[in-house]
Structures are given as C-alpha cells and as structure tokens.
Amino acid sequence: MSRPKLPKSSRPPAQPKTLGAPGLVRRGGETGEGKLASPSSRVLPGASVRSDEPLPIAQNVVEIEKPVYGGAFLAHAEGKAIFVPLTLPGEPVRIRIKQNKSGYSTAELTEVLTPSPERIHARCPHFGACGGCHYQHTAYENQLAFKHAILRETLERAGVEPAQEISILSANPWSYRNRIRLAFDAEGRPGYRSRRSHAVIPIRECPIAAPLLVSAAQAATDALERVPLNLRPTEMSLFCDPAESALLATFFAAESSAVRLESLAKALHERIPALRGAELAADGRPGHPARTLAKWGANSISYPAAGFNYRVDHGAFFQVNRWLVDALVAQVTEGQAGELAWDLFAGVGLFARKLTARFTRVIAVESAPPAVNALEENLKGTTGAAVRASTLDFLRNAITGQRPNLIAPDLIVPDLIVLDPPRTGLGADVTVLLAQIAAPRLVYVSCDPATLARDLRALLATGYAIHSITLADLFPQTFHLEAVVHLHRS
Numbered sequence: 001m002s003r004p005k006l007p008k009s010s011r012p013p014a015q016p017k018t019l020g021a022p023g024l025v026r027r028g029g030e031t032g033e034g035k036l037a038s039p040s041s042r043v044l045p046g047a048s049v050r051s052d053e054p055l056p057i058a059q060n061v062v063e064i065e066k067p068v069y070g071g072a073f074l075a076h077a078e079g080k081a082i083f084v085p086l087t088l089p090g091e092p093v094r095i096r097i098k099q100n101k102s103g104y105s106t107a108e109l110t111e112v113l114t115p116s117p118e119r120i121h122a123r124c125p126h127f128g129a130c131g132g133c134h135y136q137h138t139a140y141e142n143q144l145a146f147k148h149a150i151l152r153e154t155l156e157r158a159g160v161e162p163a164q165e166i167s168i169l170s171a172n173p174w175s176y177r178n179r180i181r182l183a184f185d186a187e188g189r190p191g192y193r194s195r196r197s198h199a200v201i202p203i204r205e206c207p208i209a210a211p212l213l214v215s216a217a218q219a220a221t222d223a224l225e226r227v228p229l230n231l232r233p234t235e236m237s238l239f240c241d242p243a244e245s246a247l248l249a250t251f252f253a254a255e256s257s258a259v260r261l262e263s264l265a266k267a268l269h270e271r272i273p274a275l276r277g278a279e280l281a282a283d284g285r286p287g288h289p290a291r292t293l294a295k296w297g298a299n300s301i302s303y304p305a306a307g308f309n310y311r312v313d314h315g316a317f318f319q320v321n322r323w324l325v326d327a328l329v330a331q332v333t334e335g336q337a338g339e340l341a342w343d344l345f346a347g348v349g350l351f352a353r354k355l356t357a358r359f360t361r362v363i364a365v366e367s368a369p370p371a372v373n374a375l376e377e378n379l380k381g382t383t384g385a386a387v388r389a390s391t392l393d394f395l396r397n398a399i400t401g402q403r404p405n406l407i408a409p410d411l412i413v414p415d416l417i418v419l420d421p422p423r424t425g426l427g428a429d430v431t432v433l434l435a436q437i438a439a440p441r442l443v444y445v446s447c448d449p450a451t452l453a454r455d456l457r458a459l460l461a462t463g464y465a466i467h468s469i470t471l472a473d474l475f476p477q478t479f480h481l482e483a484v485v486h487l488h489r490s
Helices: 140-157 211-223 261-271 325-333 350-355 369-378 391-397 428-437 449-460
Strands: 061-063 073-077 080-084 092-100 104-112 166-169 179-184 190-193 200-202 235-240 247-253 275-282 291-297 300-305 308-313 338-344 359-366 384-388 416-419 441-446 464-472 482-489
Touching: 061 073, 080 092, 140 166, 140 449, 140 464, 166 325, 179 211, 190 211, 211 235, 211 247, 211 261, 247 261, 247 300, 261 275, 261 291, 275 300, 300 325, 308 350, 308 369, 325 350, 325 441, 325 464, 325 482, 338 350, 338 391, 350 359, 350 369, 350 384, 350 416, 359 369, 369 384, 391 428, 428 449, 441 449, 449 464, 449 482
Parallel strands: 080 104, 166 464, 247 275, 338 359, 338 416, 359 384, 416 441
Antiparallel strands: 061 092, 073 080, 092 104, 179 190, 179 235, 190 200, 235 247, 275 291, 300 308, 441 482, 464 482
C-alpha cells in the first residue's frame, strides 16, 4: 500500500477521557469508503459556526500543521500552539477558541476554508459529535501515516532512537471492535459520550463495532422501553466472540438500583439468542473494579484466537480488535523459545498460552479479579502457571527483601519477559526491578506512546537495546495506537 509522506507530530496536553469506540475510513477498494468531500461542504459534522461577535480574522483563521496524540491537530497563532480536532494538515480553517491556557489553546472547528485533497466524507453519521472516532474524515493510509509519525516523534522527543524502520500491523479498519460500552440518555436511548462533553450522543449505528453489538444495544433499548427510567441501568458493556455467535452483557447501575436483571436478560435473550450471560454491576471508584450485584446465565464465553479457545469472563480485559488478535500474538511470541518465560500483566493469558508451546515453563502474573480465574483455566494442562499478584509485587518478591539490589539466590532468570501494561505504563519501580533481573529478552506491548517512550528510555539506560518496533493499529479511526517493542540485553 502506498503511503503519503509522513507528517511530523507532537503530543498535546492530556484531554479528558470519553466513553466510546475507535474507528477508520479508506477511499475506494472493497470496503466502500467515502468520496472526497466537496469544497463547497465546508462545515464539518460537530462544527458549530458562531455568527455572534466573531473574533478578528487574524485570531480566527489558522493553518493546520500536523496531527498530535489525542486526536487533535496542531496549528499556531502568534507563536502559541492551538489544538483543533476534525482538521487535516495543510488546511486553512476558521476556529473558535474553547480554552485559552498560558502555553496553549484548544479550539473548535467552525469552517474549513480550503479542504485538503485527503479529506473524505466520514462513513458514520455520528462522526464529529460522538467522542469515539477522530480520523474518519481521511483515508486509512493517511491515518496509519499519522500514527507512524506520532509514534516516531514521541520516541525521539524522549531521547529514544527508534529502529530505522517501524513496521505496521493493520487489518480491515471496520467492524473490528469485539467490545463496546454505551450509556443511556435521559430518554433511555443508548449512545457514546460526546466529543465535547459528558453528554450522551444517541447512536443508530457504529461502523467500527461488530454488528452483533449494535443490534444487541438496540435490542436492550427495546427491552427497556416499558421500564420506568428510574429502574433502568445507566450504562451497558457488550462483548462478543469473533464469529458473533456468543455475547456477554454487563449493565451498570447505582448500588441501590432496583434494576431487575433476570427479566431484562430474558427479554434481551429473546431478541438476541447469542446472549450467553448478563450481569448487573455497580461502578466502583476510579481504579477500583465494579462490584457485581446480580448475574444471569453464563459467567464467560469461549473466544477462539491464535489456535486456542480462551475463556473470557465478564469484565476481563481482552484485546478489542477481532481482526488482529492472532497477528498480535504472533508478533509477540514468534521466534521466542527457551526454559522460562514470564508474562506480566497477563490478563486472561493471551500471550502466556501461546508461550507454553515454546517454553519449558511459563509464569503468568495478573492481579485483576475478573481475569485471574480465566487465566488459571486457560493455562490448565500446559507448562504455564498463574500467579495472583501485581507485577510490582511479583518482581519485588523476586528480589531479596534484605538486600534489594541482589537477585534472590534461588531465582532463575527468565529467558523472556513479556510486558503488556495499562496506559500508565511500567513506571520507575518496575523498570528498576527489570534492570536488576536482567532477562536477556523483553517484549513490551504498549497502548500509550508517551509512557512507552518514558519506560524505554529507562530500560535503554540499563543495558537494553531496541531490536524492532511494530505499530499495531488495533484502533482504526481513532488516535489510539499500540506498539510492540522487542528489546535485547546488550
């Protein structure tokens, strides 16, 4: 696939998180991508044009320079950085300043004065208002170029010299999500959070989600139609297998909720026979798991991937892109073999299970309650063993408590350590312990380029060298990107 020249990129200040799903667009070919936007169609979805007291033209018109991590694009006015969503490099645009900080401003797009040749019509009618997707207004090859440039520049800014070539792993950019989470608006309609606020944008379709998930969301709405609003859940999460033959549903409500899960689940099952199980959960505080209030049906479904059927329970983490799971596992595990491997932040054992065919022993470490039981089940009958612990506690226990700079006498240093942390990355404590253990090979699976760059800089300073970097585009149509980095001990 031919790609345009990669634009330079940078990372803006942190933006508020929104519920929603990522997505993508491509022109031509077999996937029915949109056509180029007409130059006369200058007001974008989600762009509100102000007619009252417009800013002076010098302050109101900027030229877009490049994409930045977080979904916006960078412009400058009088030397000040301005972050503008829904634009493209090279476009002169009219904007309205939304937040004016000392070092930067955020703005809303009101008009594209001269559309880029790379601009296309978004496939989704909710694009622009919905907070889930950021790049549907340009072709998929351009999205990959944006992410490639963002990843490379983020590493370079942190003082990490990336591999000469960053390879790209990608697949069909549509219908890829096996999980979505939606909220209900005041009228009981399901939707994603708005790009601009916490408000719910009702959706009729979601072209990046597996069709079963959208059908199930609409079916749940129908099942709730005659239920009083105060007895309805506030949000729901839906997860399906890659063939869309099995579905799990989680409904969220307040602790004191009177939601009747059994009647809701039965009504949903009548409409969606693929439903295998449902639960009602009370959302916990940030950083704490939701508390289960009630259950109906099965607690898990079987998810075939990479030659094995994985048990995945309600609320357990599993890679979201159903088209790329097998390729991601191969990218992490192929060519690896030896006596001992550690899989840290193991989840339900996606990588650990594959490693058991290549290593004499595999230790998989996980602390999240929804995942640990499934992890133990997925490693039964293999050379793998599950450890219920946080990665930090596990590594600390691998080092003697009295002499924290020495390896425990009975510790066998693993041949390979696989790391798949959350967006917060490894952090200083974990990277210090990894340096002390000094495994000859590491594979780091990252979902945030900034924390990846920070952690790589620390690991490189302790004697590791980058062998390869792969950008895995698990979230087409969004700014989110995954990276797989192979490191060898120098």
